Amino acid sequence: MxxxxxxxxxxxxxxxxxxxxxxxxxxxxxxxxxxxxxxxxxxxxxxxxxxxxxxxxxxxxxxxxxxxxxxxxxRPATSNKLDTPDPRCMTGRVMCISKESRTLAWMIDGKVVSSFDVRFGSENTPTREGEFKVEWKAREWTSTIYHTPMPYSMFFSRGQAVHYSADFAARGYNGASHGCVNVRDKAKLAVLFDQVKVGDKVVVHW
Known part of the structure; x- marks a missing residue:
C-alpha cells in the first residue's frame, strides 16, 4: 500500500x-x-x-x-478530527473541506469558527476538488436530477453543493452523495447557512 x-x-x-x-x-x-x-x-x-x-x-x-x-x-460514527488547513483556506471567509479527514471547517481569516463531519460523492459521481465560490444558496431545495431533499444548500460548482443529508445522518459513511458535500448535523448547518454569503470561498482538497 x-x-x-x-x-x-x-x-x-x-x-x-x-x-x-x-x-x-x-x-x-x-x-x-x-x-x-x-x-x-x-x-x-x-x-x-x-x-x-x-x-x-x-x-x-x-x-x-x-x-x-x-x-x-x-466506519466509526464519531466526529472526525480536523485536517491541517489547506494554504488556500488561510485568508478571507472560506469553507475548507478536506476529503482525507472528511471534515468541513468554516474559517475566517485563518481561524476555525465551526466544523462538521462531511461525506462526498462515490467513484461514479465524485465531488470536484479545487477552489470555488458560493454561487447561490437555497434554504429549501430538492434535487432536480435525483429528486431528493437538499436543505440548506450552498452551491459552489455546477450543481454540487454543501447541504444537509438525512441519509448521511441515518446511515453515516455506509452511503455516498451524488457529488455534493453532505453534512449530518442539521441544526449546526442551519447556523452556518446564515453566516455564509454568496461569493465566499470554497476549497475542496485531499
Missing amino acids: KDGDENAQVRELQARLRQIGYFDRAPTGFYGTMTGGAVKGFQKKRELPQTGSVDETTWQRLLGMTRKPTAAEL
Missing part, C-alpha cells in the same frame, strides 16, 4: 494503526500524507525502513500487534 491508494485494505490499515495510537482520525480508505506519516512512525518504532509505504514486513508486523477491526472501527 502506498500514497494515492484508495481501497478497503487501506481502511483496515488505518483502523489497525488507530488501535495502537498511530492514526487519530476516522478511517477513510484513502492513503494520503497522514496515513504515510502514521506508517513512518510505526516503522521507526520497530526499526524498519521508514518508507511511509506498507510492504509485506510492515504489514505482517502490524497484523501481529493488532486485531481484525470491527465494522464500527472501520
Whole structure:
C-alpha cells in the first residue's frame, strides 16, 4: 500500500494503526500524507525502513500487534478530527473541506469558527476538488436530477453543493452523495447557512 491508494485494505490499515495510537482520525480508505506519516512512525518504532509505504514486513508486523477491526472501527460514527488547513483556506471567509479527514471547517481569516463531519460523492459521481465560490444558496431545495431533499444548500460548482443529508445522518459513511458535500448535523448547518454569503470561498482538497 502506498500514497494515492484508495481501497478497503487501506481502511483496515488505518483502523489497525488507530488501535495502537498511530492514526487519530476516522478511517477513510484513502492513503494520503497522514496515513504515510502514521506508517513512518510505526516503522521507526520497530526499526524498519521508514518508507511511509506498507510492504509485506510492515504489514505482517502490524497484523501481529493488532486485531481484525470491527465494522464500527472501520466506519466509526464519531466526529472526525480536523485536517491541517489547506494554504488556500488561510485568508478571507472560506469553507475548507478536506476529503482525507472528511471534515468541513468554516474559517475566517485563518481561524476555525465551526466544523462538521462531511461525506462526498462515490467513484461514479465524485465531488470536484479545487477552489470555488458560493454561487447561490437555497434554504429549501430538492434535487432536480435525483429528486431528493437538499436543505440548506450552498452551491459552489455546477450543481454540487454543501447541504444537509438525512441519509448521511441515518446511515453515516455506509452511503455516498451524488457529488455534493453532505453534512449530518442539521441544526449546526442551519447556523452556518446564515453566516455564509454568496461569493465566499470554497476549497475542496485531499
